[in-house]
Amino acid sequence: MSNIVGGIYELREQIGAGGGGIVYLGWHINLKKPVVLKADKRSLKVGYDILRKEVDMLKNLSNSYIPQVYDFFEESGVVYTVIEYIDGKSFKDLLNMGQVFCQSDVIRWACQILNALIYLHNQKPYGILHGDIKPANIMLRDCGDICLIDYNIALALGEDGAVRVGYSRGYASPEHYGISYFEDFDTNVYDDTEIVNSDTVIVTGNRKITKYSNDKSKVSSGIRLDVRSDIYSLGATLYHLVSGNRPEVDATKVVRLDDTVCSPALASIISKAMHPVIGKRYQSADEMLQAFLDIYKNDKRSIRFRREKKIVFGALSIIALAGVISVAVGMKRQNILQQRLITVEYSKNALQEGDKKKAISLALSTLPDGNGIFDISTGAKGQEALTDALGVYNLATSFENDSRVELPNIPLKIVSSEHNSLFAYIYHGGTIIYDPNLRKEVVRLDLIDNAKANVYFLNDNKILYTGDKGVSIYDISTGKNLWTKDIVNEIAISGDENTFVGITDKKIFVYSVKSGELLKEFSLNIGRNLPVNNIFADNGSDIFCLNKDGSFLAVSLEDGSVRIYPINSDDPKDNDIILTGPSDYSSFKGEFCDDYFGYTASKEGNSIVDIIDIKEMKQVAAYNSDRQIKLKVLDNQFILCDGSIIESIDIDLGKENQLLYLDDNKIEDFDIGERWIVVSTDNNKVGVYSKSGKNVYEKNSDMSFFDIKINGDWICTASRDDASILTIKNDNEESLISMTYDSLYLHDEARVSDDLNRLILFSIYGMQIYDKKGNILSEIEFPDRKNIYDQQYRRSSNSTDIYKKDIFGDVTKHILSSDLVEGQSFLEVFWYDGTVRRYDDMDGHLISEYQIDKPSKEVYEEFRTKNYKVISSINKPTKIYSIKNNKILKVLENTDYLTYVNQIEDMLLIEYVRASVSSENVQVKKNSDISGMTSVEKYGVLLNSNLEEIARIPGLCDYSKNIFYFDDKVGNIRKRGILSLSELKEIAKKELRN
Known part of the structure; x- marks a missing residue:
């Protein structure tokens, strides 16, 4: 079967089917990687846009133990969801093969599933239920970790427009059948009850209730699934893995596991997870995970062993005693290792949540320094977690998640200081003044109980704020208020910071900032529309601002008009200037800029923008x-954001200049710093862009961010979904910059010359060569670029031989490291017609040109190092063999395109490319015809001598002479040496001390 859907997906074979549709193994034609497509033929009763938004939410999910959702589309009445292909076997298949699982593995897998459930259940706003946890929906990867597949991606699909949840007998909770037991339910009393056998029951929004044959049972109808339903299904799945038997369908009939099957502690966890009464189960995945953390502490066999230890010691001989001690030590060592492996998962969660310090601390705790008998290290997993938490190899971008600042309440807005690096995090009833450089709270101030409460930074030490006892100026250096005046609902300050105004109901007060003296007061002839005591108020929903010298006050009024009041006139309300009369516009935003005032007025469906010359009192745009x-x-300057476009307005020339265009993403908020543009988008992303429009950092989140600010090296974002602020740091350490280049030159790869004195940038379009100071030495364009299929930068210091298949399918030598003389390096370019050209990396001149056999359409490569042979082939797992005996040593689950392999002492560095269609449409100076081309994400994976992954190296562009090189795509090549575990620990301890 071969069929193209969505323009880029080939349906290759059917791998599953169910009541909702068919599951296919597919092929992404552009990215050249396998994917899974779920085809649902049920009619789409909800709006496509609604479903699109919900699937977009799933696309932003990122967790080690759930597959990625890539795409969603409808074609010929069939709705397709495109999901990451997971290579491995399901536990259903393993159970059918008669596989027996040891308890320690089951516990580890349970913790990984709970990690995934914690992540899914805590998605905003309501969480995501899996709804069908069972062995068939859990994949065991080759690396030994699990992946929880088939989580609730159906969403709103269904004939009646309701979320439709099927169930699997034996793993489904009572709620799946519409049954709820009362809290006083006693399973011993109702042993004769039975669930009517009904394989066809489907739980929907209008629930069909499966009734009990015994009318004495206490049940109720109209039950909804929640996170505890997933807990039951997980317990049932673990029951099957441990015992080898599927649990009874009736929750009251499930026989508790005994000591012959597993430890009492594990049996107790499973039993509680499967309790028929929903309120007597674990109430969250977090709670159940904690139970696993404490499992050995609560294991009766361990408790009994500790109690009887003295008796055993007295009764046994020295030899027997040594055996008992050995068993006890072995048990304890295994327990410690298991708990530390779980702590690794906690570290990963903390890093995902933005708490870098917690992630470092947790990862470090799994790698003890001592050599004692109980100093058990998590080895590669702990080292990788510590490397990730420290971000030492995240040099392809200078930005990284730093921390989360917890607030007492949901944030209302963020205010950044123009005088220093301070931020004010304003929440309902107060504000925290925060110094991100010191990572600490400077002061906490009480604000008026009003969503319009505000803070202004006057200079390095003074803050003007709407306090709960009146408008005040706080002096940071003394820790005291300099003065406190009247209580007002809202304030605005002049650009020169000499005057501020406050408003109460319909009255305006004008004050001196320096002394707090009341200079003037007057009434408005029309009341203000102020959202009072509303924590979710839009702080930009109306206009209240002063111009630079405080001579004009602009306001929007409750009748939908916008007016400017001349503060210095005898009676400002009698001399007001009406910019727009009463209207049905409900949302306003306006600011002064020198001699101009600009404002927007919006209502559902449209917006208008006016810019007024306040000296001439005429419209200029x-x-x-x-x-x-x-x-x-x-x-x-005035900056406009219209959907996905940010533009500056040149009033003198009467035109707009595009600063950023984000294709399909709608911009929720934005800010502009000295070097960067930062945005939050409607699909829960935070992005950082250079002034030329290149994306240099992107963070996916489970929350939507309504406010984003940049101040120096710091970015802060606020969400109404969480009572905290996420801080992101720009760590632009000059010592890490190795070379620079023209940031507007588009390229796919960057390489450092063998003598470390030149930088070579290239793509199929051409090649640029730079010296160490960033000067261009040479630039060339390649002929017939559409027919280029491969490029390899070669240098004599490489020690890897490469083999490929030729057109006849035979494995032939491509190029060997021994072919190069000492100091030789060049770029080798291959065309589909068999032409090969070598370009010198000194000045780009053509060294040689020759013909080889046309390349095979089948991608097959062998990389041979001193100790290893690595075979990479599309749609097949990458395998590592021993050169010595050709024995297979490791199978890698990664399906991204493998580009190169380096052996570093006894370690292996494997370089990958992940291609994705770029969503950017940026202004470029050169190669402008490839704007919007497929972007290439490069990264490396470092394996230790046991071929275990110890570091993921994002953005890796080159490796030479024990140095990793990183291309930030905005003009810098950064470098970092390979860090040993002891060096990582020292860096971690230093981070925790700061």
């Missing part, structure tokens, strides 16, 4: 849009 336009004054 006007815009309208069918989307809500955002207007800000940044860098002393």
